[in-house]
Amino acid sequence: MSRNYWLMKSEPDVFSFEDLVQAPNRTTLWDGVRNYQARNFMRDGMSVGDGVVFYHSNAKPPGIAGFAEVASEPYPDPTQFDTEHKYFDPKSDPEKPRWILVDIRAVEAARALVPLQDLKEEPALDDMALCQKGSRLSVQPVSEAEWRVVRAMAGVGVAKKA
DNA sequence: GCCAACGTTGGC
DNA sequence: GCCAACGTTGGC
Numbered sequence: 248m249s250r251n252y253w254l255m256k257s258e259p260d261v262f263s264f265e266d267l268v269q270a271p272n273r274t275t276l277w278d279g280v281r282n283y284q285a286r287n288f289m290r291d292g293m294s295v296g297d298g299v300v301f302y303h304s305n306a307k308p309p310g311i312a313g314f315a316e317v318a319s320e321p322y323p324d325p326t327q328f329d330t331e332h333k334y335f336d337p338k339s340d341p342e343k344p345r346w347i348l349v350d351i352r353a354v355e356a357a358r359a360l361v362p363l364q365d366l367k368e369e370p371a372l373d374d375m376a377l378c379q380k381g382s383r384l385s386v387q388p389v390s391e392a393e394w395r396v397v398r399a400m401a402g403v404g405v406a407k408k409a
Numbered sequence: 410g411c412c413a414a415c416g417t418t419g420g421c
Numbered sequence: 422g423c424c425a426a427c428g429t430t431g432g433c
Contacts, residue, residue: 256431282416305431363432381414383430 251292252389253317254300254377255351264301264312264356273353274318278326279334280348285386290321290347292388299351300389300397302377303360310362311401319350358402371396 255277257263267275280286299315323344326334339345367378376387389397398404 258431284416309432381430383415385430 250297251294252298252300252391252394253288253293254302254387254389255315256302256304256385258305259303259312260305263303264315264353267301267315267351267353268313268356270353274350276319276324276350277348278324280324280385281334281336281346282385285384286347288386288388289349293317293321293349295320298389298394300394301351301353304385308360308362308364310360310364311357311366311397312360313356314354314398314401314403315351316354317349318352321347321349324348355403361397361400365400366397369396369400 259265262275267273277289280289295317297317299317300311301313301315303309303312324334324346326332327336327339327344327346328341329335334346336345363377366372366375372378372393375389375393376382376384395404
């Protein structure tokens with residue numbers, strides 16, 4: 248089975264890539280996703296070891312901050328059952344959880360943040376979901392070709408210079 | 410803070 | 422099942 252690639256958005260004021268690096272085991276559960284399309288990608292598409300592009304939205308500038316990997320199989324988002332939690336969903340049945348998530352582990356920071364503007368100016372990324380107008384989805388699939396281009400732009404995953 | 414682009418909700 | 426109203430996302 249081949250590895251898949253994803254892009255996941257986070258507002259750095261809420262949870263940044265640096266926060267993920269600082270987290271225990273550099274890992275966190277990706278809670279709070281309340282969009283069915285995004286959930287379906289996590290529930291149906293993700294496997295342990297998949298590559299994750301960590302994107303900072305609502306930032307100045309917005310862009311790619313680092314790279315992570317899927318660190319668990321999909322499982323129910325515990326916050327949906329916590330009445331005290333802002334992500335509580337009274338319509339979710341514990342017998343049949345509505346919201347599913349995965350754990351994410353930080354792997355490597357971008358050498359420098361790759362601004363959204365640079366991504367949009369890169370012809371090889373014309374078809375990338377993130378670059379499409381009105382793209383709001385917080386979890387998106389990324390092709391292997393896009394993954395390589397983005398990592399090169401971020402200065403990671405390439406052979407070290409002498 | 411504005412607003413375009415979506416997604417969701419609920420009346421009918 | 423339609424669709425208007427409303428809420429959210431997220432770049433600018």
